[in-house]
Amino acid sequence: MPPNFIRHIIEDDMQTGKYDGRVVTRFPPEPNGYLHIGHAKSICLNFGLSIEYNGSCYLRFDDTNPGKENIEFVNSIKEDVRWMGFNWDEHLYFTSDYFERLYAYAVELIERGNAYVDTQSAEEIRQNRGSLKAPGTDSPYRNRAKEENLELFQKMKDGEFEEGACVLRAKIDMGSPNIIMRDPALYRIRKHRHHRTNDQWCIYPMYDFAHCLSDSIEGITHSLCTLEFENNRELYDWILDALDVYHPQQIEFARLNLSYTVLSKRKLIELVEGDAVSGWDDPRMPTISGLRRRGYTPESIRNFCERIGVAKRDSLVDFALLEHCIREDLNKKAHRVMGVLNPLRVVIENYPEDQSEEMDAINNPEDKAMGTRKVPFSKVLYIEQDDFMEDPPKKFFRLGPGREVRLRYAYFVTCTNVIKDETGKVIELRCTYDPATRGGDAPDGRKVKSTLHWVSAQHAVNAEVRLYDNLFAVEKPAADDDFKATLNENSVQILKDCKVEPGLGKAEPGLACQFERLGYFCVDSRDSAPDNLVFNRIVTLRDMWAKIKKQQKFK
RNA sequence: AGAGGGUUAGUGUAGCGGUAUCACGACGGGUUCUGGUCCCGUUAACAAAGGUUCGAAUCCUUUACCCUCUGCCA
Numbered sequence: 051m052p053p054n055f056i057r058h059i060i061e062d063d064m065q066t067g068k069y070d071g072r073v074v075t076r077f078p079p080e081p082n083g084y085l086h087i088g089h090a091k092s093i094c095l096n097f098g099l100s101i102e103y104n105g106s107c108y109l110r111f112d113d114t115n116p117g118k119e120n121i122e123f124v125n126s127i128k129e130d131v132r133w134m135g136f137n138w139d140e141h142l143y144f145t146s147d148y149f150e151r152l153y154a155y156a157v158e159l160i161e162r163g164n165a166y167v168d169t170q171s172a173e174e175i176r177q178n179r180g181s182l183k184a185p186g187t188d189s190p191y192r193n194r195a196k197e198e199n200l201e202l203f204q205k206m207k208d209g210e211f212e213e214g215a216c217v218l219r220a221k222i223d224m225g226s227p228n229i230i231m232r233d234p235a236l237y238r239i240r241k242h243r244h245h246r247t248n249d250q251w252c253i254y255p256m257y258d259f260a261h262c263l264s265d266s267i268e269g270i271t272h273s274l275c276t277l278e279f280e281n282n283r284e285l286y287d288w289i290l291d292a293l294d295v296y297h298p299q300q301i302e303f304a305r306l307n308l309s310y311t312v313l314s315k316r317k318l319i320e321l322v323e324g325d326a327v328s329g330w331d332d333p334r335m336p337t338i339s340g341l342r343r344r345g346y347t348p349e350s351i352r353n354f355c356e357r358i359g360v361a362k363r364d365s366l367v368d369f370a371l372l373e374h375c376i377r378e379d380l381n382k383k384a385h386r387v388m389g390v391l392n393p394l395r396v397v398i399e400n401y402p403e404d405q406s407e408e409m410d411a412i413n414n415p416e417d418k419a420m421g422t423r424k425v426p427f428s429k430v431l432y433i434e435q436d437d438f439m440e441d442p443p444k445k446f447f448r449l450g451p452g453r454e455v456r457l458r459y460a461y462f463v464t465c466t467n468v469i470k471d472e473t474g475k476v477i478e479l480r481c482t483y484d485p486a487t488r489g490g491d492a493p494d495g496r497k498v499k500s501t502l503h504w505v506s507a508q509h510a511v512n513a514e515v516r517l518y519d520n521l522f523a524v525e526k527p528a529a530d531d532d533f534k535a536t537l538n539e540n541s542v543q544i545l546k547d548c549k550v551e552p553g554l555g556k557a558e559p560g561l562a563c564q565f566e567r568l569g570y571f572c573v574d575s576r577d578s579a580p581d582n583l584v585f586n587r588i589v590t591l592r593d594m595w596a597k598i599k600k601q602q603k604f605k
Numbered sequence: 606a607g608a609g610g611g612u613u614a615g616u617g618u619a620g621c622g623g624u625a626u627c628a629c630g631a632c633g634g635g636u637u638c639u640g641g642u643c644c645c646g647u648u649a650a651c652a653a654a655g656g657u658u659c660g661a662a663u664c665c666u667u668u669a670c671c672c673u674c675u676g677c678c679a
Contacts, residue, residue: 052627052628054619058621078679080678082678082679112679114678115678115679117678118678172676172677175677176675179675180607180675181607181675182607182608182674182675184607186675213677214677216677217677219677226608227607228608228674229607230609231608235677237677238677256676256677256678256679257678261679277672278673278674278679279673280609280673280674281608281609281673281674283609284608284609357617357627357629358618359617359618359628360618361611361617362610362611363611363612363671364672364673366616367616367629368615368616368629368630370616370629370630371616371628371630374628377641377642381641381642382642386639386641412638415637415638415639415641415642416642416643447640456638458639489638490638491638498638501638501640503639564641566639566641567639567640567641591639591640591641591642593641594641595640596640597640
């Protein structure tokens with residue numbers, strides 16, 4: 051991990067012996083949605099730091115709001131953290147495990163005269179809170195006797211009040227310039243079944259109360275969270291001091307923002323529930339499960355998290371960096387194969403009708419240990435429609451009438467004839483091949499300007515390929531009030547008649563490979579079947595020709 | 606003067622009083638049976654103004670701009 055301000059703090063603490071050299075962090079998600087790449091940043095930070103400093107990192111579910119949380123989310127979060135490559139060992143915790151202790155802390159706070167039961171309505175409390183510039187006013191119930199508060203809180207716990215009838219509040223300062231400190235609520239009544247404690251409780255601690263005390267109970271040393279909790283730190287410190295308990299150190303860092311997508315749980319939930327995507331694991335989603343299904347590897351995501359760094363300033367990370375990370379990883383690891391997305395039939399006129407032969411192809415030029423494979427060649431082939439132009443512009447090096455190109459690992463072929471349908475669309479090419487160029491090299495040393503990928507028509511396997519693009523059409527969709535209006539209408543394009551080399555027929559779900567000259571693709575883990583192959587495009591290869599085309603268009 | 610944070614190339618990030626780092630991107634070139642990879646090069650930044658100092662991105666002051674906070678969400 052490169053240097054960052056949090057590491058500096060930890061290193062200082064190691065020097066001064068602040069926590070006796072211990073480093074204990076935690077990743078504390080609320081199980082009310084799926085994890086996304088912003089969480090990946092936090093996971094890599096918390097687990098990464100604990101590994102680097104020989105400490106530990108706990109996984110704690112912050113499950114204090116039973117109305118929004120459920121077990122499906124708990125399970126998906128565990129799966130995602132594990133998939134990211136991190137291990138919480140035996141340290142799997144739930145805030146709900148501490149409900150009894152938290153309740154005892156609340157009682158103690160009342161006994162110390164630091165909390166009271168307020169029977170104002172939510173509306174009244176809001177009105178009495180004041181504003182950013184004006185102080186609030188004390189609740190009429192603020193100075194209830196200790197015994198009365200104790201009795202009322204007991205009754206809250208026993209279910210004698212309706213939801214909203216009252217709350218337990220910290221007795222701090224209604225005039226505090228920090229609004230968080232104006233007697234914040236600590237406990238509220240929720241007559242809701244909790245996914246772990248069932249109907250055992252009808253009062254639930256607020257995040258601010260539960261979170262800092264959970265950190266304290268667990269002996270967390272460095273409690274890392276995002277910037278929006280900076281204002282809350284004063285309250286955590288107050289609670290911990292009022293109770294005179296172990297005091298972790300909270301450090302805030304900037305949350306991740308990624309261009310062309312959204313990373314707020316609220317917005318992601320809206321996309322899922324509004325059917326803008328097919329689910330939490332839609333390959334266009336920035337969720338960990340979406341990225342996984344898309345074909346991103348844990349290594350690439352971890353690498354990305356390392357490169358974006360950790361700081362306090364708000365930022366917007368280029369999506370291109372994530373793409374760079376997956377290309378870099380897959381370039382080393384992915385098998386090369388040939389697949390044609392938009393097939394154009396090619397007949398090699400001088401190739402024997404019933405002949406076919408096996409060509410040797412390299413699986414990965416970056417790693418010769420990955421070996422070679424045989425690819426069948428025959429008289430009728432498919433090449434990419436984009437690889438032929440009847441009237442090629444400058445700098446188009448691929449096939450055209452009368453041109454010679456190399457078919458990768460096979461032969462040099464020359465286009466001799468172009469066949470069109472009645473609308474003028476090119477539907478077939480006639481070519482001749484040079485038998486002396488078998489394998490792809492010309493004995494006379496002549497060169498061609500381009501090498502094309504291809505598949506043999508009779509041997510090819512059919513596949514569906516889904517081409518993905520950015521979910522949003524603008525860099526900062528979050529800036530828009532109606533963020534859904536900026537969804538990219540062409541974020542997915544489905545191609546049904548793709549042709550891939552026969553070896554892919556038995557590809558396992560999740561397998562990632564490079565379709566040469568096109569990009570990285572993976573077998574969809576949800577929809578692909580042996581008789582119905584489905585590939586997701588993870589990312590395109592960097593594409594010089596695409597850039598040249600763009601430049602030519604602007605000229 | 607409501608409080609708390611922040612501001613370094615297009616983007617992200619390092620720097621902790623002594624030549625402004627690295628990565629991505631963009632642009633140009635070389636190698637190449639992938640217009641991929643790889644290699645080489647170019648581009649481009651300390652928000653502003655004062656002050657302290659032999660010397661300031663770094664310390665001090667002022668200003669500007671940005672973010673967060675008025676849930677019985679987290």
